[in-house]
Amino acid sequence: MSILIKNGTLVTMNSRREVLQGDIYIENDRIAALGQAPATADRVIDAGGQLVIPGLIQPHIHLCQTLFRGRADDLELLDWLRLRIWPLEGAHDAESIYYSALLGIGELFRSGTTTIVDMESVHHTGAAIEAIAQSGMRAMTGKVMMDYGDDVPATLKETTEASLEESINLLEKWHGYDHGRIQYAFEPRFVVSCTEELLLAVRDLARRYGVKIHTHASENRGECDLVEKLHGRRNVLYLDDIGLTGPDLILVHCIWLNEEEKEILARTGTRVVHCPSSNLKIASGICPVPELLDRGTVVSLAADGAPCNNNLDAFMEMRLAALIQKPLHGPTTMPAPLVFELATLGGARALGMEQEIGSLEVGKKADLALVSLDGLHTQPADGVNVYAQLVYQAKGTDVTLTMVDGQIVMEKGELKTIDAAEVRRKANEAVQRIARRAGLA
Structure with a gap:
């Protein structure tokens, strides 16, 4: 499986702390290319207006x-x-x-x-x-x-x-x-x-x-x-x-x-x-x-x-x-x-995994997230330091996609590997049972 994320702002966290405008190309569970990437893939995602960050x-x-x-x-x-x-x-x-x-x-x-x-x-x-x-x-x-x-x-x-x-x-x-x-x-x-x-x-x-x-x-x-x-x-x-x-x-x-x-x-x-x-x-x-x-x-x-x-x-x-x-x-x-x-x-x-995760670099695991800057709380976006946007302005709800090992696990709020409705129902049932058992109902 290959995935091409196009037109994003890549907050690499590499040794030079480069912030690149461009693409990131993923093959299976690894990052295969940054900046200049192949033109197509099994899945293409447009990240225009978004930050692409290490997970x-x-x-x-x-x-x-x-x-x-x-x-x-x-x-x-x-x-x-x-x-x-x-x-x-x-x-x-x-x-x-x-x-x-x-x-x-x-x-x-x-x-x-x-x-x-x-x-x-x-x-x-x-x-x-x-x-x-x-x-x-x-x-x-x-x-x-x-x-x-x-x-x-x-x-x-x-x-x-x-x-x-x-x-x-x-x-x-x-x-x-x-x-x-x-x-x-x-x-x-x-x-x-x-x-x-x-x-x-x-x-x-x-x-x-x-x-x-x-x-x-x-x-x-x-x-x-x-x-x-x-x-x-x-x-x-x-x-x-x-x-x-x-x-x-x-x-x-x-x-x-x-x-x-x-x-x-x-x-x-x-x-x-x-x-x-x-x-x-x-x-x-x-x-x-x-x-x-x-x-x-x-x-x-x-x-x-x-x-x-x-x-x-x-x-x-x-x-x-x-x-x-x-x-x-x-x-x-x-x-x-x-x-x-x-x-x-x-x-x-x-x-002890800094050689595998923590930054966007060729050869590292494809663990990453896309962060939208469309919210009013992140505007104006032009000319603002990306780290200020991430630390002082962005919220978890601004994340539009999360990927682990090259697998998209969340996209546009939808969990791909978890049935959110079932978890919500089962969790509420379970906590009532636990509270009664603990004498804290």
């Missing part, structure tokens, strides 16, 4: 939580988990988690996200991965691991042995699926819900299988206090002491850091994911992104889960990531080109 990459999403949107508002992190999210996650069944995943993926496709790092729940992860496989989303995913904590409900708490065994089984079934479109990661939830025995085993297994570790850290002051009480050390220092830090660790939030912890993240090459909407809504704080970047830390952007954000739109995350730092560090901090890099190449670096 947006969000290295921290909870697809299992999409059903809980609007059911855990106006709470701080630990109450949000204990009173709402953990009981609801524990009430999931295989069907509900499947439709929760499809609901989230459909929303992500409609707003131009083509790759995610997904953190599932303790149970029924296989059903969520089935949804990812069916949809065409590029994803790194895994079951969450929780073997410790008095506040963890019985519906989520597992033994160390069971957690490890199920994770290995899922990895061996799904890692590398569809020529690597799906990858597996070990996903201990966070230090306060995991024994050291589990964390050490995860460290060793991740190295043995050559996969990533994906976890939360230093999101909330109460969480940080618990870690110090349990282990006598701050969060990042503890993770470093037990050998988890490094380029294969995707560490989410990283708000409450001291100077030593910032140095550790930079020195070890640990990947940090910034979730501005979630951090603001749960009142967790603001990640010191400019300081981390100044030290050379790889930072990327993500929406987190729907109940702590209420939408999964990467354009909102870009805008907020730029704006929230400016009152603290001045108006030139977090300029639009840098923020757009975090949402594309930054995400690719987090996954």
